[in-house]
Amino acid sequence: MDTSSSAVTPKWGTLRTREARLAWLLITPTAVIVFGLIIFPAIFSVWVSFHDVGLHNLNDVFHAPYIGFENYIKVFKDYAFKFQGMQSWGAAVTSVVYAFTSTILTMIIGLMAAILLNHPFRGRGLTRAVFLFPYVAPVVSIAFVWRWILDPRPSGVLNDLLMRLNMIDLPKAYLATRGLALVLVIIFQAWRYFPFAMLMILARLQAIDRTLYEAAEVDGANTTQKFWNITIPEIRYVLGAIFLLRLMWTFNKFDDVFLMTGGGFGTKVLPVLTYEFSFRLFDFGRGAATAMILLLILVIFMVFYVRTVMRNVEE
Amino acid sequence: MSDSKKSFIGHLADWLTWRRFIFSATLIFFLSSILFPFYWMVSSSFKSKAEIGGRTAVYVPSTLRLDAYKELFDPNNPSYQDFGRNIINTIKVSVPTAVIAVFLSVLGAYAIARLNFRGKEALLNSILLVYLFPGVLLIIPLFAMLARIGDAIGFNVQDNLGVLILTYLAQTLPVALYMLTNYFRTIPDEIEQAGLIDGCTRLEVIWRITLPLAIPALVSVSIYTFMIAWNEFLYALVFLNDHNMFTMPIKINTIFNDPSPRPNVVMAASTIMTIPIIALFLAMERFLEEGLTAGGVKG
Numbered sequence: 001m002d003t004s005s006s007a008v009t010p011k012w013g014t015l016r017t018r019e020a021r022l023a024w025l026l027i028t029p030t031a032v033i034v035f036g037l038i039i040f041p042a043i044f045s046v047w048v049s050f051h052d053v054g055l056h057n058l059n060d061v062f063h064a065p066y067i068g069f070e071n072y073i074k075v076f077k078d079y080a081f082k083f084q085g086m087q088s089w090g091a092a093v094t095s096v097v098y099a100f101t102s103t104i105l106t107m108i109i110g111l112m113a114a115i116l117l118n119h120p121f122r123g124r125g126l127t128r129a130v131f132l133f134p135y136v137a138p139v140v141s142i143a144f145v146w147r148w149i150l151d152p153r154p155s156g157v158l159n160d161l162l163m164r165l166n167m168i169d170l171p172k173a174y175l176a177t178r179g180l181a182l183v184l185v186i187i188f189q190a191w192r193y194f195p196f197a198m199l200m201i202l203a204r205l206q207a208i209d210r211t212l213y214e215a216a217e218v219d220g221a222n223t224t225q226k227f228w229n230i231t232i233p234e235i236r237y238v239l240g241a242i243f244l245l246r247l248m249w250t251f252n253k254f255d256d257v258f259l260m261t262g263g264g265f266g267t268k269v270l271p272v273l274t275y276e277f278s279f280r281l282f283d284f285g286r287g288a289a290t291a292m293i294l295l296l297i298l299v300i301f302m303v304f305y306v307r308t309v310m311r312n313v314e315e
Numbered sequence: 316m317s318d319s320k321k322s323f324i325g326h327l328a329d330w331l332t333w334r335r336f337i338f339s340a341t342l343i344f345f346l347s348s349i350l351f352p353f354y355w356m357v358s359s360s361f362k363s364k365a366e367i368g369g370r371t372a373v374y375v376p377s378t379l380r381l382d383a384y385k386e387l388f389d390p391n392n393p394s395y396q397d398f399g400r401n402i403i404n405t406i407k408v409s410v411p412t413a414v415i416a417v418f419l420s421v422l423g424a425y426a427i428a429r430l431n432f433r434g435k436e437a438l439l440n441s442i443l444l445v446y447l448f449p450g451v452l453l454i455i456p457l458f459a460m461l462a463r464i465g466d467a468i469g470f471n472v473q474d475n476l477g478v479l480i481l482t483y484l485a486q487t488l489p490v491a492l493y494m495l496t497n498y499f500r501t502i503p504d505e506i507e508q509a510g511l512i513d514g515c516t517r518l519e520v521i522w523r524i525t526l527p528l529a530i531p532a533l534v535s536v537s538i539y540t541f542m543i544a545w546n547e548f549l550y551a552l553v554f555l556n557d558h559n560m561f562t563m564p565i566k567i568n569t570i571f572n573d574p575s576p577r578p579n580v581v582m583a584a585s586t587i588m589t590i591p592i593i594a595l596f597l598a599m600e601r602f603l604e605e606g607l608t609a610g611g612v613k614g
């Protein structure tokens with residue numbers, strides 16, 4: 001090692017600059033794509049939200065007229081956005097309720113699945129793979145299977161089952177029922193994303209020191225006590241991380257809700273509203289304003305979460 | 316006969332404690348609620364029109380009817396969907412996305428993991444910021460921006476699979492970069508130093524030493540990006556208008572929203588779209604799990 005470094009030393013300075021130049025060369029294509037197609041658009045979207053951008057001036061978008069907060073005011077006044085009582089929550093409240101409840105449900109189911117798979121049994125490897133199916137399968141196919149299961153016709157599985165059990169007389173349109181539709185979308189989210197929580201929790205569970213449980217058993221602790229006093233404290237940090245990630249992603253989620261209900265019947269979340277403003281009404285300014293509100297809610301929550309909850313976890 | 320049956324039940328009774336009962340019941344509940352939708356998808360794709368729209372649900376199709384598949388692939392069918400073209404479009408988007416993403420992220424991740432340059436941490440952090448931006452937030456400026464650039468340079472934003480590849484790259488590169496950087500950092504630096512001392516150039520070292528060692532990570536990144544591009548819905552929905560350019564997800568959405576509902580056709584198309592993904596996942600599972608937790612499918 002010593003001889004080799006002394007052999008390199010005379011050229012060290014040039015090698016170092018050559019390395020740096022090579023590094024920039026290697027990373028430039030990625031950086032250009034990411035900056036050009038993510039960082040710049042993100043900044044540009046702030047700009048769009050303060051300008052009147054529609055189909056009429058899309059070809060000359062950089063000269064769109066500045067209109068201040070008008071887009072934001074339009075969004076806040078929109079009946080699809082604002083809270084108008086328990087019958088009609090509006091997109092902002094719906095989004096928050098949807099994101100929190102599906103994240104929590106995802107984590108509960110993921111924790112159950114992880115505990116289940118933490119026990120050794122025959123066929124565990126395959127079971128674990130099967131448990132990941134909902135997460136890896138294409139969202140379009142999955143969403144349409146669920147719609148077909150919940151189909152309003154008597155040939156839909158849920159209608160068929162409930163009618164056979166004499167629980168309902170006539171077929172119902174579950175996804176077209178206000179309230180129920182949101183509940184079903186939340187259950188769908190949990191069904192689809194619990195494997196993510198499961199994988200992360202499982203990895204952590206398998207890293208817990210066995211002797212902790214053995215010591216607890218010697219002290220006479222039962223299963224429930226072991227769960228609350230050993231398992232939960234050991235996985236607390238990973239639970240916090242999953243909560244943050246899933247909440248963020250669920251809050252930003254467009255396709256699942258859009259494909260399940262099209263955003264109707266009390267399931268209009270902010271991403272769907274953004275899509276509708278932009279690509280149904282072609283009012284890009286208003287769409288961008290909605291997206292900015294979405295981002296703002298997210299950032300405020302994240303700052304709050306990292307400042308309070310994560311700090312407590314670390315202590 | 317009866318003796319062996321009795322002993323089986325006796326055996327079962329011995330084995331079945333309360334704990335085991337709860338464990339097995341939960342496991343069966345999980346497995347059936349995960350697998351039933353997949354069964355329902357595949358079985359529905361083989362049903363006839365009468366079985367799809369009857370007064371009760373048909374759980375097992377009477378025969379394996381190919382009506383739905385004929386509608387997708389048979390040009391002589393009255394409502395021929397030309398789904399083959401959609402499959403090709405999807406492949407045309409997802410394969411290049413995976414290949415380019417792996418190529419670019421290998422270069423970038425190597426630079427971050429091994430070489431020292433100023434602004435490295437800032438670059439990495441700002442690339443990871445992408446986690447925060449919702450797809451719907453980016454699509455508006457992207458659409459406006461690319462429409463303007465396309466106008467100036469002379470390409471069409473709409474119905475351009477190249478534009479779609481570019482946007483998928485932007486979405487997947489950060490995670491790919493992150494996954495590969497972490498992997499490269501686990502490869503001992505001494506091996507590369509030895510190569511450098513032997514007179515290889517940096518690029519030769521990457522090609523001859525680092526990449527062969529990083530094959531698991533490369534497989535995992537390529538499958539991850541392939542899956543994202545294969546499944547992606549929102550960007551394809553916005554950027555594609557022409558039926559001939561539709562990728563599978565958009566085509567399935569179109570068939571679903573057809574005024575005359577044909578769930579068997581939707582399920583047949585969904586089956587075709589899902590099987591390669593599930594097969595790929597099962598074949599490559601051991602490479603994938605790390606990627607699934609490290610980057611998530613971002614969604």
